Amino acid sequence: MKRLKLGMVGGGRGAFIGGVHRIASRIDGRFELVAGALSSSADTAAESAADLGIAPDRSYSDFRVMAKTEADRSDGIDAVAIVTPNQMHAAPVIAFLRAGISVICDKPLCATLAEADEIAAAIKSSSAHFVLTHNYTGYPLVRHARRIIANGELGAIRVAQIEYAQDWLAKSIENEGQKQAAWRTDPAKSGGGGAIGDIGTHAFNLLGFVTGLKTEALSADLHSFGTGRQVDDNAHILLRMQGGAKAMLWASQIAIGNENRMCLRVYGEKGGLEWSQENPNVMSLTVHGEAKRILTRGGAGFGDGSQLWTRIPPGHPEGYLECFANIYTEAADLIEGKNDGAMLPGIDEGLQGMQFIDTCLRSAKNNSEWLPFGLKKS
Secondary structure, three states: OOOEEEEEEOOOOOOOHHHHHHHHHHHOOOEEEEEEEOOOOHHHHHHHHHHOOOOHHHEOOOHHHHHHHHHHOOOOOOEEEEOOOHHHOHHHHHHHHHOOOEEEEEOOOOOOHHHHHHHHHHHHOOOOOEEEEOHHHHOHHHHHHHHHHHOOOOOOEEEEEEEEEOOOOOOOHHHHOOHHHHHHOOHHHHOOOOHHHHHHHHHHHHHHHHHOOOEEEEEEEEEOOOOOOOOOOEEEEEEEEHHHOEEEEEEEOOOOOOOOEEEEEEEEOOEEEEEEOOOOOEEEEEEOOOOOEEEEOOOOOOOOHHHHOOOOOOOOOOOHHHHHHHHHHHHHHHHOOOOOOOOOOOHHHHHHHHHHHHHHHHHHHOOOOOEEOOOOOO
């Protein structure tokens, strides 16, 4: 199988998410990393490229030069992964789209709504594809839950709850030089949202992906417990959704005892289901009046998802990297014209994530006022 040529912006030495993207891109053998502008520091960019086996002539100190040079090469990259802090998403995304190179961008889309609109305009005028890595949508049981709900097995949705709880910012480690904490708690780099941008957008996206329901209004209570912290680190959000469904979203990075605990519970007229990201290979499904059933990844009743979304037999756990790989593999199929990208998060999900952050900030600023949620489309 021919591998697509991948470039990367960001993700050099000391970065976390760049390594995740690189592993995910290779799991199914669909991409080969051949170029990169891996750091804003020229020295770190060159050293990082050497670490990864990128040829010196395809290591760049400026993403703009990379976009132009790669577009002009006969063997130029087919796609680029953008894995920089939030404030550095928009410019490279736009540069590569204008160069006709497909973009796979880490979430959230960018730092501001104005930047989001600029990205949407660039996508409209480009022949290239755009994918946003809301990777939790790649979990097989998440997709199975989406199918269960779409098939009407739960009936009309009444109540949904989603939480994403961490504890790594329980202390103000950004003041101690912790790199990942420093940029995520700096509004100049992360944008106005803290926990709501970093993990809340994941929770919000997953809620809509699984239920198929749009949010119509929300009320947000945001707080910062970290000493001197300029962005929220805990959020309680109420949501009114289509069809009269009610939802609650909790996002916290100061909940001691939680690592990456994202849990989804959905209850309809006929039944309910529950799934947790920290134990992603099982999901409970209860039909009203019947015993609770435990569904397993690739197990009985999973249908064609076993062939589409899993790699190994049931009972052998798959997790975070594999769900991320599903996004990359489907992005490769999209670029090669083998699918329509229907399951892939894109610009609409990115715009909704930015609107979620903005609406939460405005609601919280005005004593948790209920605000309509714009259903803006790209």
